[in-house]
Amino acid sequence: xxxxxxxxxxxxxxxxxxxxxxxxxxxxxxxxxxxxxxxxxxxxxxxxxxxxxxxxxxxxxxxxxxxxxxxxxxxxxxxxxxxxxxxxxxxxxxxxxxxxxxxxxxxxxxxxxxxxxxxxxxxxxxxxxxxxxxxxxxxxxxxxxxxxxxxxxxxxxxxxxxxxxxxxxxxxxxxxxxxxxxxxxxxxxxxxxxxxxxxxxxxxxxxxxxxxxxxxxxxxxxxxxxxxxxxxxxxxxxxxxxxxxxxxxxxxxxxxxxxxxxxxxxxxxxxxxxxxxxxxxxxxxxxxxxxxxxxxxxxxxxxxxxxxxxxxxxxxxxxxxxxxxxxxxxxxxxxxxxxxxxxxxxxxxxxxxxxxxxxxxxxxxxxxxxxxxxxxxxxxxxxxxxxxxxxxxxxxxxxxxxxxxxxxxxxxxxxxxxxxxxxxxxxxxxxxxxxxxxxxxxxxxxxxxxxxxxxxxxxxxxxxxxxxxxxxxxxxxxxx
Numbered sequence: 403x404x405x406x407x408x409x410x411x412x413x414x415x416x417x418x419x420x421x422x423x424x425x426x427x428x429x430x431x432x433x434x435x436x437x438x439x440x441x442x443x444x445x446x447x448x449x450x451x452x453x454x455x456x457x458x459x460x461x462x463x464x465x466x467x468x469x470x471x472x473x474x475x476x477x478x479x480x481x482x483x484x485x486x487x488x489x490x491x492x493x494x495x496x497x498x499x500x501x502x503x504x505x506x507x508x509x510x511x512x513x514x515x516x517x518x519x520x521x522x523x524x525x526x527x528x529x530x531x532x533x534x535x536x537x538x539x540x541x542x543x544x545x546x547x548x549x550x551x552x553x554x555x556x557x558x559x560x561x562x563x564x565x566x567x568x569x570x571x572x573x574x575x576x577x578x579x580x581x582x583x584x585x586x587x588x589x590x591x592x593x594x595x596x597x598x599x600x601x602x603x604x605x606x607x608x609x610x611x612x613x614x615x616x617x618x619x620x621x622x623x624x625x626x627x628x629x630x631x632x633x634x635x636x637x638x639x640x641x642x643x644x645x646x647x648x649x650x651x652x653x654x655x656x657x658x659x660x661x662x663x664x665x666x667x668x669x670x671x672x673x674x675x676x677x678x679x680x681x682x683x684x685x686x687x688x689x690x691x692x693x694x695x696x697x698x699x700x701x702x703x704x705x706x707x708x709x710x711x712x713x714x715x716x717x718x719x720x721x722x723x724x725x726x727x728x729x730x731x732x733x734x735x736x737x738x739x740x741x742x743x744x745x746x747x748x749x750x751x752x753x754x755x756x757x758x759x760x761x762x763x764x765x766x767x768x769x770x771x772x773x774x775x776x777x778x779x780x781x782x783x784x785x786x787x788x789x790x791x792x793x794x795x796x797x798x799x800x801x802x803x804x805x806x807x808x809x810x811x812x813x814x815x816x817x818x819x820x821x822x823x824x825x826x827x828x829x830x831x832x833x834x835x836x837x838x839x840x841x842x843x844x845x846x847x848x849x850x851x852x853x854x855x856x857x858x859x860x861x862x863x864x865x866x867x868x869x870x871x872x873x874x875x876x877x878x879x880x881x882x
Contacts, residue, residue, distance in 0.1 A: 406458060406459060407459070408459055408600075408602070408684070410599045410600050410601060411474075411478065411480075411599055411600040412471055412474060412600055413471070414468060414471050417452075417455055417467065417471070418452075420455050421448060421451040421452040421454075421455045422448065422451070423435075424438060424439070424445065424451040424454060424455060425445060425447075425448055425450075425451040428445040428451070438454055438458060439454055441458075442454040442457040442458055443457065449464070452464040455467075460683045460684065461682075461683060461684075462683070466682065466683075470681070470682070470684060473680050473681070474597055474600045474602075477595070477596050477597045477604070477680075478596070478597045478599065478600040479560055479561060479562070479596040479597065479598065479599075480598070480599050481502075481505075481507035481508075481509065481559075481560040481598075482507045482508055482509020482510070482598075482599075483509070484502055484507070484559055484560070486499060486502050486503055486515070486518075490522075490526075493528070493529075493532055494532075496522065496526050496529050496532075497529055497532035497533060497535075497536050497558075498558065498559040499522060500519055500522050500523060500529045500532075500536060500539070501535055501536060501539060501558050501559055501560070501567060502515075502559055502560075503515045503516065503518045503519035503522065504516060504519035504539045504571055504572065504573050505539065505560075505567055505570040505571050505572065506570045506572060506610065506613065506619050507560070507570070508598060508605070508615060508616055508617070508619070511617055511619055516572050516573055519573060520573065523540060530542050530545070531545055533549075533557065533558070534546060534549040534552045534553075534555075534557075534564050535557060535558040535562075535564055535567045537549065538564045538565075538567050538568045538571070538581055538585075539567050539568070539571045539573060539575060540573075540575055541573075541575030541576035541577045541578060541581065542577075543576075543577040543580055543581060543584075546564075546581050546584060546585070547584065550584060550585075550588040551588075552564070553565075553584070553585045553588040553589045553590045554588075554589040554590050554591060560596075562594075562596065563590060563591070563594050564585055564590065565582065565585050565586070565590040565591070565592075565594050565607050566594055566595070566596070566607060566610060568581060568582055568585070569582075569607040569608075569609075569610030569611045569622060569628065569632075570610035571622070572619075572620060572622070572623075574623040578622075578623070578624055578628065579624055579627055579628060579631065582628060582631055582632075583631060586631070586632075586635045592607060592632045592633075592635040592636045592637040593606060593607070593636065593637055593638055593675060593676050593677065594606065594607050595607065595609065595677065602681050602684035602685055603642045603643045603646065603685070604642070604643060604677045604681070604685075605643050606637070606641055606643065606644070606677070607632055607637060608629060608632055608633075608637050608639075608641045608644050609641060609643040609644045609647060610622065611625055611628050611629045611632065612625060612629065612644045612647060612648055612660045613625075613647070614647045614648050614651070614652040615643075615646070615647030615648075615651045615652055616647075616651060616652075618652050618653055619647075625659065626659065626663065629660075629663055630663070633663070633664075633667045638672070638674070638675025638676065638677070638678075639663075639664040639665075639667040639668045639669040640664075640668075640669055640670070640672065640674050640675055640678065640688045640691055641664065641669075642677075642685060642686050642691060644660055644664070645660075645664075645691055645694065645695060648660045648661070649694075649695060649698045650698050650701075650702075650725065650727055654702070656702070656704060656707070658704075658706060658707055658710065661695070661707060661710055661711075662710065665710060665714065669688070669691065669692070669714075670688045670689060670691060670692040670714050670716070671688055672688055673688075674686075674687055674688050686722065686723050689716075689717075689720070690720075690722045690723050691722070692711050692714055692716045692720075692722075693716060693717065693720030693721060693722035693723075694722035694723055694725060695707065695711050695722075696708060696711045696712065696716050696718070696720065696722075696733050697720075697721060697722055697725070697728050697731075697732075697733050697736065698728070699711060699733075699745070700733035700734070700736040700737040700740075700742065700745050700746075700749065701727075701728055701736040701737075701740060703737075703740060703742040703745065704745075705742075705744050705745055705748070708733075708737075708745050708748060708749075709748065712748065712749075712752055718733060718734065718749045718752040718753055718754040719732055719733075719734075719753070719754060719755065720733075721733075729787055729789070731761075731787075732754065732755070733745075733749055733754065734746060734749040734750065734754035734755070734756075734757070735757060735761045735764075737749060738757055738761065738765050739761060739764040739765050739768055739790075740768065740793075740797070741765075741768055741769065759779060760779070760782060760783045760786055763775055763779065763780075763783045763809070764783065764787065764790060766805070767790075767794075767802050767805035767806050767809060768790075768794060768799055768802045769801075769802075770799075770801030770802060770804075770805065771805060772804070772805045772808055773805065773809070775809075780809045780810050781810065783809060784809060784810045784811055788811075788815070788817045789817035789818045790806060790811065791803065791806045791811045791813055791815070791817075791822040792817050792818060792820055792821065792822050792824075792825050793825075794806060794822070794834075795822035795823065795824075795825045795826040795831065795834050795838065796825035796826070796828075796829060797829075797831075798826070798829065798831035798833070798834050799834065800831070800833045800834040800836075800837040803822070803834065803837045803838055803841055804837075804841060807841055813838055813841055813842065813843040814842075814843045814844040814847045816847065816849060816850060819849055819850060819851050820849050820859075821843070821844075821847045821849065822834075822838055822843065823835060823838045823839070823843050823844075823845055823847065823856045824847075824849055824854070824855075824856060824859045825859075826838060826856075826868075827856040827857070827859040827860035827863075827865060827868050827872070828859045828860065828862065828863045828865070829863070829865070830860075830863070830865035830867065830868055831868075832867050832868050832871060835856065835868055835871065835872070836871070839875070845857070845872060845875065856868075856872055857869065857872045857873065860872060
């Protein structure tokens with residue numbers, strides 16, 4: 403099993419340096435280096451050290467990880483790092499600015515950017531004819547027809563092909579389906595995509611169509627029709643980033659449009675398509691995608707989604723890629739602990755194993771019951787899932803706070819980047835915020851990423867009732 407993930411924008415020189423450091427560490431008898439070698443391969447030479455580094459990242463050999471980094475270099479893009487608001491003195495500058503403003507890039511996306519794109523186009527209407535990329539985004543059907551020889555050529559500010567500019571376009575421009583059809587008929591790849599900042603989950607044309615993800619970005623105006631067009635043209639339905647963006651990567655509410663459509667076209671089956679072939683072990687298998695979806699549905703209480711996935715024959719015990727958000731828990735454990743009774747019963751009926759003693763403790767606490775357990779079991783429960791109070795607060799389980807504290811959880815403790823009171827405040831769970839403070843939780847505890855307290859988290863998400871309550875607390879509580 404890999405012990406770590408590759409960093410964003412990984413570079414071969416960095417890994418070579420790690421191998422040299424490992425070799426020196428083994429020769430010097432350093433405990434961490436010796437442990438790594440013991441887990442993956444004895445280290446006597448630099449080649450041995452390179453093999454250990456490769457295996458520690460989940461690759462079977464050094465040549466395989468080198469090949470992976472070559473692919474990352476080929477497909478990596480960082481559109482979110484490109485700024486807007488620069489000079490507009492030349493036609494090229496205006497065209498690039500228009501494309502940056504009009505398309506999703508998963509950085510500082512905002513509807514105001516698209517409005518700025520419209521205003522820029524009104525001010526400089528000739529932008530629409532600048533190149534095939536602006537023609538696609540502006541919906542200039544005749545212009546695209548005249549440039550179909552460039553249907554698969556990458557360019558523009560993001561070094562995308564025309565099809566990606568179209569699928570990430572959020573201007574609701576005319577002729578989008580007709581243009582997409584023309585591009586596909588003239589050589590555009592329905593599996594076109596890029597690696598956002600070098601990360602292994604590709605942002606494909608389908609990903610752009612379905613949107614959502616970080617910041618809950620809107621889907622394309624022609625989501626279903628455009629997705630069908632891509633899938634009919636050969637886009638692989640095992641789209642890992644779409645599954646993340648429309649699942650754990652976005653806030654509720656959730657719909658199942660993407661899932662039903664991708665299942666219709668073979669999600670969970672086949673060889674995973676060209677991106678899985680390229681990324682190999684760094685990319686989930688089709689079966690892992692379904693298992694991840696079942697884990698998420700069980701965690702979030704999405705009964706219909708769980709039914710859809712189980713209908714594909716998905717293993718009810720499968721844990722997919724073991725995304726850290728879910729702590730390696732089985733679907734049944736998540737459903738039972740979260741109190742999603744119908745999903746839990748469905749999973750048990752499909753053969754899921756019963757809860758172990760630790761998860762029985764969790765389930766009782768989440769129901770508001772104080773489990774009477776010995777000190778050893780309580781300590782093991784706290785160590786196994788340190789973030790449980792954060793999750794309980796996130797979903798507004800005020801009744802769980804006292805039992806969790808009695809188990810030994812620190813209700814002011816930060817886990818996964820937040821304390822329980824941060825998540826309760828962010829989601830507007832006033833009664834949970836009150837219960838936490840009643841039990842001694844510190845409303846001024848700061849998160850490690852933004853240095854925000856409970857009031858700051860509530861203000862960030864415009865939770866006025868929580869804001870008013872926190873501001874009304876006596877001076878000295880740290881909320882002012």
